[in-house]
Amino acid sequence: MVTKALGINFLWIDALCIIQDSIVDWQHEATLMSHVYSNSMCNISALDAHDSIGGLFFDRETSNIPSCTVKICRKFQRKRLYKFAYADLWSDSVQHAPLTRRAWVVQERLLAPRVLHFGKRQLLWECNELRACEVHPRGMPPTGRLQIFHSTSDKFLKESFRPLLQGGLDNPLTSSQMHRAWNDLVQHYTRCNLTMSKDKLVAISGIVKRLQPLFKTDYLAGLWRDDLLEQLLWHVEPSDRFLAGEKRPQYRAPSWSWASVDAPIVPRPELNPVIDHMATVIEAHVNPVADDITGQIVNGYIRLQAPLFPVKVDTSRYTRFPNLAWDxxxxxxxxxxxxxxxxxxxxxxxxxVPLLMTSFPPHLRSSVLDIFGLIVQPVEGKQGVYQRWGSAELNWREGRDLVNFGVRPINGKWTFEYNPSEKYPEQIITLI
Known part of the structure; x- marks a missing residue:
């Protein structure tokens, strides 16, 4: 009905256009998702449908749609008109809708040049230039609490995509801005639900295909090679709900990839200034199931040159600050x-395994030196091979006991340099 009303002759629905019981056809079509959505005229979004039979249309009270206008007259002042509208309208209507909590929808929404959202209460519009609805047909108000939503991940990504979607690769964004956008996407995407957990990497492969010409670097199971050390520092968002498992789900990515766990992920924010790297990436590689490096993964590894420090972690308390015991x-x-x-x-x-360190003058932060790294555990029967166990951040207010890490202050000031200590020399290790 909607397609006909818009005067469009073709409608693409994945459940009908992909042979659902054919792995070969599904793998082939999954690689084309970026072309399907980014070259569409408009994406029709059933926001409040909980499944494929939910439909687009709902009975609603149309008299409640318009915003309220109030005339206020103060003594000795001219009459003024004030427009009152629900401040969280977009967030509650779109961000918290059943549809947008589905992981596959993330790339469908971001790649499409236009999206027409059918909600319970009103129609909403989203494109590269405008967000609007029946209450605000000329665009969502840029002020007040609504401004919070306008700075979140998918709008930033839309702006990142615009030069590419308009046919040009001369993107004005810097590398750090692109990585920040990617981190926003990962944080948003990992909060969404997947029916088939094996689709963790496949469901955003369309976005990756559009980003690769901009990043101009290799994609490694959810991470980018040119920023690998910092991207390895992701961590699970601590909560009772997601830190209940004893092991990772069935293999779909290396342990060093956030795609290996079923939990909301917090990428490490941009570290500035990074004063020294404490590890070196020697080699990194992933093997895809098919020819598509952005899709399902058979296996992968990262080879690092870094010091290893034996450590015991006290996990008796359900907290994000377990005690670390050192030699x-x-x-x-x-x-x-x-x-x-x-x-x-x-x-x-x-x-x-320390990866990098940052330093700040004492008057700027509560800590003056931070060391970021991974906790790893050995793989049984494989010398020098480890799996990721978790992440760790060490903060110092005073620069004592850093000598064991090979870190020392320069000229007695709060600047530091790293040289591997003799007791804990650098080694070649493999993360799988």
Whole structure:
């Protein structure tokens, strides 16, 4: 009905246009998703349908749609008209709708040049230039609380995509802006639900295909090669709900990829300034199931040159700040250690792998030196091979006991340099 009303002769629906019981056809069509949605005239969105039979149309009270206009007259002042509208209208109507909580919808919504949302209460419009609805047909108000939504991930990505969608690759965004946009996407995407968990990487492969010409670097199971050390520092958002598992789900990505866990992910924010890298990426590689490097993964690895520090983690308390026990005793630091999945038993042989460190003058922050790294556990029967166990951040207010990490202050000031210590030399390790 909608397609005919718009005067369009063709309608594409994945459930009808992809042979549902054919793995070969599904794999072929999945690689074309970026072309299907980005070259569409308009994406029709059934916002409040809980499944494929929910439909677009709802009975509604149309008299409640218009906003309320109030005339206020104060003494010795001219009469003024004030327009009152629901401040969270867009957020509640679109962001919290059943449809937008589905992971596959993320790329369908971002790649389409236009989206016509059918909600319970009103129609909403979204394109590269405008967000509007029946209450605000000329665009959502840019002021007040609505401004919060306008700065979130999908709008930033829309702006990132615009030069590409309009046919040009001369994107004005810097590399750091592109990585920030990607981090926003990962944070948003990992909060959405997947019916088939094996689709974790496939469901955003269309977005990756459009981003690759802009990033101009290799894509590695949810991470980008040119920013690999910082992107390895993602962590699970701590909560009782998601840190209840004892092990990762069935394999679909290497342990160093956020796609290997079923939980909301918090990418490490942009670290500035990074004063030194404490690890070096020697090699990184993934093997896809088919020829599509953005889709399903058979396996993958990262080879690092980095020091390894034996560590024990106290997981007896359900907290994001477990105690770390080091060979040389307790550190005078604050640590934030977050497991990827909550261990229900003691794990032996854990190591801390520092990746990079940042430093700030004391008057700017509560800590003056931060070391970011991973907690890894050995793979049984494979020398030098480890799996990721979690992430860790160490914060120092004072620069003592850093010598064990090979970190020392320069000229007695709050600037530091890193040189591997003799007791804990750098090694070649493989993360799988």
């Amino acid at each position: 040389w005793g307790r550190l005078k630091s604050i640590n934030e250690t977050i497991p990827d999945v909550w261990p229900q038993s003691v794990v032996e042989g854990l190591k801390f």
